[in-house]
Amino acid sequence: MNTRQTLLRRGLISLSLSLSLALLPGCQDSLQEEVYSFVSADNFYKTAADAEAAVVAAYQPFTSDDYFRRNFYNVGLLADDQVMIGRNATFQAVDNFNVTPDHPFHTALWQQMYLCINRSNTGIQRIPTIPMDEARRASLVGECRYVRAYNYFNLVRLFGGVPMPTTEIQSTGQTNNPKVPREKVYEQIVADLLEAEKVLPLTRPAAEWGRATRGAAQTLLAEVFLTTERWQQAADKAKEVIDSKQYQLLPDFRSVFSISNEANAEIIQSIQFDGPTIGTWFASFNHAGGSDNPNCFLGSANWSVEQKSDIWLNWDSKDGRKAASTYDKFINKAGKLVSVFDYPQPFPGFGKYNAPNEVSNGNSPCNPIIHRYADVLLIFAEAASQAAASPPPAAYDAVNQVRRRGYKVPLNAPSEFDLPAGLSKAAFRQAVIRERSLEFVIENKRLFDLMRTGQFPAIIKAQGKNVREGATLFPIPLSELNSNLALTQADQNPGY
Template identity: 35%
Template sequence: MKRITLYILIAILFSSCNDMLDEVPMDFVSRSNFYTNEIDAQGALNGAYDATGPDFYGITHYLMVELHGDYLNGRGSQAPISIMDQVLNQQNIGRCETNWLTLYRAVNRANAVLDNVVNIEDITEGARTRILAEAHFLRAMAYFELVRGWGPVPIKTKESTDLSELESPRMYESDVYDLIIEDLLIAEKDLSEDIGAETGRAGKWAAKMLLSHVYLTIGEWAEAASRANDVINSGKYAMVQVTEPDDFYKIFASETSSEDIMSIHHSETSTSTIPTYLHRGSAYPYNNSSTGYFAWLPDMNSFIGDSWDTNDLRKQFNFYEKYQDSDGNWVSLPSTVPVLMKKFINNADGLNIYSVPIYRYTEAFLFYAEAACQAEGAPSDLALERLNMVKRRAYGYDLNTPSPVDYPSGMSKDEFVGTVLQERAYEFMVERRRWFDLKRTGKVKEAFAAVGKNIIDERFFWPIPEDEINNNPAINQEDQNPGY
């Protein structure tokens, strides 16, 4: 019996499997005493949120997305991920399998909420509507990662509870996006406009941000601009003002900030593993832990090197060349790894209490600028102004006042869209954006050529897990993505 089948069978028979391969979480399998009231419904929803993990579907998904970008190189076992002129090796094919299973576990938990909460009697209608809307959002978010990573994927809209429900064919990408949009329109309508400091869960504005992102990805420009504009004009958020590089920690090194639309929050007792992959061990003040892989290495031959203006405070914020040793002396990083990244850190001064962003307010301005330009055929004054507001903040200028670093008017549509793409690269470094931005804009090969790398077409989509092919009757080896 293959691995997926074995784990699902264990889950069904014993309701106790905690392994990440378990697609039927133990929270949901006992229906005789569950799904009876509002507390149960909220508990099921919390289980669906838990599937996102501490680092947005787990560190394995995070690293696979990041190391497909053009400005990072993997180190150690992750090095082959960044060698884009060959298919993934077996170890990293295994990482793709982990990500597939993690995302479908998230889908299944959301489906469990949607299937069962509708039938609960002891619950207010307001709570039911909210919980179902959040589940629709979570399912959409998981499918957005799946379709962008693998292309056509199986669509599951009902909870899997036994082996007879494994059969599901790969569906066209357009069908997957139809489901994502259907889910998000429900979420947009039914989610609360005000979730206060609870930015770890979805509200209306997070739904609009995800909708804008989806519409941008599939080229529905007017819809993308409209949703981003709604968020900008909501009055709920504000960009954090920056005057020196470490001011950016006000965005990340806190439980919430004025531009936090949705994020995964961490504390000293609930930490992320992202810093472990960015830093050396005991590299104070960036990593107080003795563990450090420094496995995501910045490629200074890319756009983050000499071509990036050093007056941009984001450059100073994102990189460091020296750290303090155990005696408090500042020492240079070794010549083999002279620069590391410091957006996400872990130290003894409390700065490890930070958020891993899912969506932040600044992105709405760049969503709008790009989408409005595409929709209108040229950059409007408003699109240019919103792009410039992001750049002004990066240089420490007042957001609403013209500055010496403003981008000029008169750009063509293509020039403007390329400028927005570059601004996104600076703004959202190590935030899971660059690879998918390059893919959706058709700029992958151009960007990799700029850093002296070739990329083969087989690397545009990740391999379907062999166990899925072996155990899903609706999929066979002919359905595998090219190269695998």
């Protein structure tokens, strides 16, 4: 058993008392207990190794099937305007944004997000009592704050106001938590990230790749400020990441997603998978062509290109990101150029996540990216343009660097592909939002951009999707409403 697996096991053992109660903020009926040992939380949190294990355990739900392996993407991708599925009623309900409160995808995702939160709450409460190196202890608590903030950020964007426990759950009576207005949730997210950035390290050794850094906390904070339209704060925080000189755009767009280059200088935060032991569904779900596609084990096209989308109809073919991100033809295992429309599931595929040595469905070693440097540049560009009377040169430069990389021209020299000068604030912002839609295809950012700019779900309704009337958010899971005694049907989101 390697060091990481040992720490993870110790972390899971530590949760036998305090977190066996904490899979959901309520939900006693569907509670899934974590009983790994008779060791109680009070007896466990004694050493520096215990503290390390507790933090590793807080990250662990990210790698579950119901979070980053696939369900976070089933929810976030299928509901946007770029991704569709042409079969399977369970998936199509999300594709149409016509889910019910008991739909399994968002229900399971909710559970995993709260599992991360509750483990983080335990770490935040328990680790400060452990005698160990002071700086390392503070850093570990900072990691827990980052994990808690990131999960609340996902929850508040998908569900709006939600229950918000911030302390360790020690009894079933503590699982009944009222719905908190989204403004209060954002206040907690910001508070956690401001504390986390003070104590997290600037870089990580290879053995800790994937754990939060100062840059990860600052980038997430910049995105939170962007989402809440605190423009100057978003621009300032993104500029801190830029000025740190820790990250850069890779010259070749495709190389950002190469499985042989997953610790590259553009990636700020990602979730780690190895493939054979635990992998993602990315390769098989993204690709088409069944077993004939050499980029995956079985191209099932669960996430297919929406052929009514802007990225399919209006993307300039000179932009190298287009061919790297979408396709309807591929070179099959026999070396022949073939069309996806000649296969039983005739849907265009996505090209970013390739795993030619995938051993079976769901065993891709592709690491989902939370943030990369292109994100920082586009956050800065949008925020700086909205904070000023008119878009400043620095905002143009930031977005143009991303565009130039896409068109394979020098990053720091003016080019014919730059945004036109003299755009209004509104037009510039619209251009940056579209640039994000091209840059981050299949990276689970588009839905959140549509939500924060007020375009969702109208944009997919215009594509002919059977959208649930009156809904703009996902529903609070029925299991939570039924079991959390602090919630009533009046707390459900509109449209449900």
